[in-house]
Amino acid sequence: MGVSGPSGRNVLGRAIRGQRRDVALGSFLGAGHQAGEALVPVLIGLVIDQAVAASDTGALLRWLAVLAVVYVGLSFSFRFGARAGERAAEQAGHALRLELVRRVLDPRGGAENGRLPGALTIIATEDAKRVGAVNMALMSGMSALAGLLVGAVVLLRISVPLGLIVLLGTPVLLWLGHLLSKPLERRSEAEQERAAHASGVAADLITGLRVLKGIGAESAAVARYRHTSRASLTATLRAARAESWQSGMVLALTGGFIAVVALVGGRLAAQGDISLGQLVSAVGLALFLLGPLEVFSWVNAELAQGRASAARIAGVLAAPPAVTGGDLPLPRPVRGEVRLRGVSHGGLREVDLDVAPGEMLGVAATDPADAAALLRCLSRQADPDTGVVELDGVTMCDLDPADLRMAVLVAEHDADLFEGTLHGNVGAAAPGSADPARAMAAAGADEIARTLPEGGDTAVSERGRSLSGGQRQRVALARALAADRPVLVVHDPTTAVDAVTESRIAAGLREIRRGRTTILVTTSPALLAVADRVVLLDDGRVVDEAPHAELVRRHAAYRTAVLT
Incomplete structure (x- = not known):
């Protein structure tokens, strides 16, 4: 999926074609309903002419039975x-949500670039729903068209001028309705963009609520959201004004059209060209036609909003991937040798690094941005600007990102937990039926389980908010350890725990990862002390490497980064 992905029109077309059977069935049955509605005033006219005017009780009963049928x-x-x-509408919306989720979760990434998580949520819910609703609108429009055609044919049989007015006037009304929907389409797209941004900002603020309270930035956060929400409200009001103006204008045109039909029908009856029953039928049909024409007004509004939402969905589906996918298989078995050659990315400059299979390597960066850039390259969230990263002698760019992540796991510092149980979170990525108890013990998460009311079966709320920061860190580390990947990269996994717990975790990490390649990107002295050796990244370059104690003794930049 790349820059040549689907357009908004493609998304809309696929949503309709995928549900064509239900749309066709609904249109057929809807046409039957509209045809029946159109026949009601005709039958009433026949009752008047053939039963009431002739005082024929038998004919009256027969026509009433026909009306009942x-x-x-x-x-x-x-x-x-x-x-x-x-x-059709719900299934199309569901299919679009699945497609959007697949794109967002694609190992190559890229869909989230430039979009807040809340904005993606709005696109996958509200926009998908609006595009799916186009199927219902299409079915309703085709049914209304059938009703108009039946009404026009009956009017032609009653009077050619009446039928021609309907047949010639309806396309003009549809064309005018389409023109009037253009401003609504533009403003609907702006409304959805602003609403998605406001939702994203709200989700971002809620996620960082504890931090905001800690630094006393509540007022700034409220001001930011107030500004964003006001912009969203303004866009929504503009869209509402456009919709009301469009609906009002179409309704006025429709009313004028119906008035012309009624006026012509009345003059024909007054001249004796049509009977009393036919006049009643003509007036009844004119009133009936108001319904289908109002449906066309609604259909135009739905299509305008559907087109705007389809364009936003297409923007996500067509987002270029952050990394390209290779076709080489993973080395079998994966030994865990990692090499960086001349890697430059972000703040990194010509970084050379060798990690032997089974080695536990510490990486201490004087600039957190350099650590983040290294993690992006190792996890293939991004490819280096220059240089290569290799796994067992194979360039990572030549491997499929999904396959690569089965061999290399990068555990981010701010990894989220999922709603579920404590054991469920830890065992989520564990291979087969592996027991997560060992990983929990190594990460110190077993202590958390012992303090909770239901132990490891205690429910964890969304993002792990029911746990403290240190507890969340330990559970996230236990989950990474339970995955048992050949190469594990962890980033500052103990910043929120006390020194005693950190020392225990360091020892447990050393023991459980024995014989497995592990890269500790951290400035924690306790973790760096258990590494086989430590690499110092300063100003984006590897400036020294040695065991922790040796670097503390001989390098001032290392002491500043690690001990202060």
């Missing part, structure tokens, strides 16, 4: 037709 038929047609249309 028509009402039963149009009732069932509406019920099952609407069911088919709703099913």
Whole structure:
């Protein structure tokens, strides 16, 4: 998926084609309903002419029976037709949500670039729903068109001028409605963009609520959200004004059109060209036509909003990947040798690094941005600007990102927990039926389980907010250890725990990862002390490497980064 991905029109077309059977069924049944509705005033006119005017009780009963049959038929047609249309709308929206989730979770990444998580949520929910609803609108429009055609044919049989007015006037009304929907389409797209941004800002602020309270930045956060929310409200009001203006104008045009039909029908009746029953039928049909024409107004608004939402969905689906995918298989078995040759990315400059299979390497960076850049390269969230990263002699760029992450796990400092149980979080990535108890003990998460009311089966709230910062860190580290990858990269996994717990975790980490390649990107003295050797990154370059104690003794920059 790249820059040549689908356009908004493609997204809309696929959403409709994928549900064509339900749309066709719903349109057919809806057409039956509308045809039945159109026949009701015709039958009433026949009752007047053939039963009431002639005082024929038998004819009256027969036509009333026919009316009852028509009402039963149009009732069932509406019920099952609407069911088919709703099913098409929901299934199309569901399919789009799945497609968006697959794109967001694609190992090559890129879909999230330039978008807050809340914005992606709005696109995957509200925009997908609006595009799916186009199926219902399409079905309703085709049903309304069938009703118009039936009404026009009946009017032609009653009077050619009346039928021609309907047949010639309807396309003009549809064209005007389409023109009037253009401002609504533009403003609807702006409304969704602003709403998505406001949702993203809100999610961002809620996620960092503890930090905001800690630094006393609540007022600044409130001001930021107030500004964003006000912009969203302004866009929503503009879209609402555009929708009301469009609906009002279409309704006025429709009312004028119906008035012309009624006026011509009345003049024909006054001249004796049509009977009383036919006049009643003509007036009844004119009133009936108001319904289908109002449906067309609604359909135009739905299509305008659907097109705007489809364009936003297409923007996510067509987002270029952050990294390209290779086709070489993973080395078998994965020994865990990692090499960086001339890697430059972000603040990193010509970094050369060798990690032997089974080695525990510490990496201390004087600038946190350099550590983040290294993690992006090792996890293939981004490829180096220059240089290569290799796994067992194979360039990572030549490996499929999904396969690579089965061999190399990068555990970020701010990794989130999921809603579920404590054991469920730790064992989420564990291979097979592996027991996570050893990983929990190594990460110190077993202590957390002992303090909770239901132990490891205690429920964990969304993002692990029911746990403290240190508890979340230990559970996230236990999850990374339980995955048992050949290469594990951990980033500052103990910043929120006390010194005694940190020392225990360091020893447990050393023991459980024995014989497995482990890279500790941290400035924690306790963790660096258990590493086989430590590499110092200063100003984006590797400036020294030695055991922790040796670097403390001989390098001032290392002492500053690690001991202060």
